[in-house]
Amino acid sequence: MDKVSMIVSSLFLGFETNFLLFVVTLIIAIPLGLLITLCTMSKFTPLRYLMKTFVWIIRGTPLMLQLFVVLYAPGLLFDVPMRDRLMAAFIAFSINYAAYFSEIYRGGIESIPKGQYEAGHVLGMSKVQVFFRIIFMQVVKRIVPPMGNEIITLVKDTALARVIGVIEILMVAERFSKQGLIWPLFSTGLYFLAFNGILTLLFSYIEKKLSYYD
Numbered sequence: 208m209d210k211v212s213m214i215v216s217s218l219f220l221g222f223e224t225n226f227l228l229f230v231v232t233l234i235i236a237i238p239l240g241l242l243i244t245l246c247t248m249s250k251f252t253p254l255r256y257l258m259k260t261f262v263w264i265i266r267g268t269p270l271m272l273q274l275f276v277v278l279y280a281p282g283l284l285f286d287v288p289m290r291d292r293l294m295a296a297f298i299a300f301s302i303n304y305a306a307y308f309s310e311i312y313r314g315g316i317e318s319i320p321k322g323q324y325e326a327g328h329v330l331g332m333s334k335v336q337v338f339f340r341i342i343f344m345q346v347v348k349r350i351v352p353p354m355g356n357e358i359i360t361l362v363k364d365t366a367l368a369r370v371i372g373v374i375e376i377l378m379v380a381e382r383f384s385k386q387g388l389i390w391p392l393f394s395t396g397l398y399f400l401a402f403n404g405i406l407t408l409l410f411s412y413i414e415k416k417l418s419y420y421d
Contacts, residue, residue, distance in 0.1 A: 240308030
């Protein structure tokens with residue numbers, strides 16, 4: 208029984224790393240994604256194409272490869288090795304998910320009819336006032352479902368951090384499996400299921416709260 212408790216406790220400690228990576232990624236990627244969206248929708252052509260190319264590269268290459276690039280590129284190119292593997296994971300995950308979030312934001316903004324912008328301008332509002340008083344909440348409502356999907360995917364993707372040596376729950380479970388214990392490896396699914404279940408309920412609640420716009 209003591210060994211079972213020890214294993215469960217070790218798995219929980221491993222999942223703390225997954226949770227920390229999840230939280231930090233969201234804190235950085237949500238505003239960074241909006242900034243990237245504004246750049247990709249900019250009327251300044253060089254900036255627009257530069258950011259579109261950046262988003263294309265990030266979305267078109269595996270997150271696993273991006274983790275290796277962030278970890279090893281500073282040392283190879285600038286002789287400044289990245290010594291903190293968890294920091295490398297924070298950076299790679301934040302950039303990757305910011306790119307995906309930016310496309311969701313862009314889709315939400317472009318889904319709003321242009322007539323609403325024109326109506327706001329007729330009422331004497333500035334572009335900023337039109338966006339925050341008329342457009343913003345409509346965009347939020349429309350992007351909640353796709354954002355929910357991406358955020359739930361993020362929970363599972365945090366396990367990829369193990370490829371650069373970050374000790375997370377799957378790496379902990381694998382160590383026990385090498386000792387002949389398979390159940391810790393399968394039980395990791397319960398941690399992810401429980402967390403994603405909570406997020407699913409949260410996003411369902413948010414969607415219902417925003418349904419008064421219908």
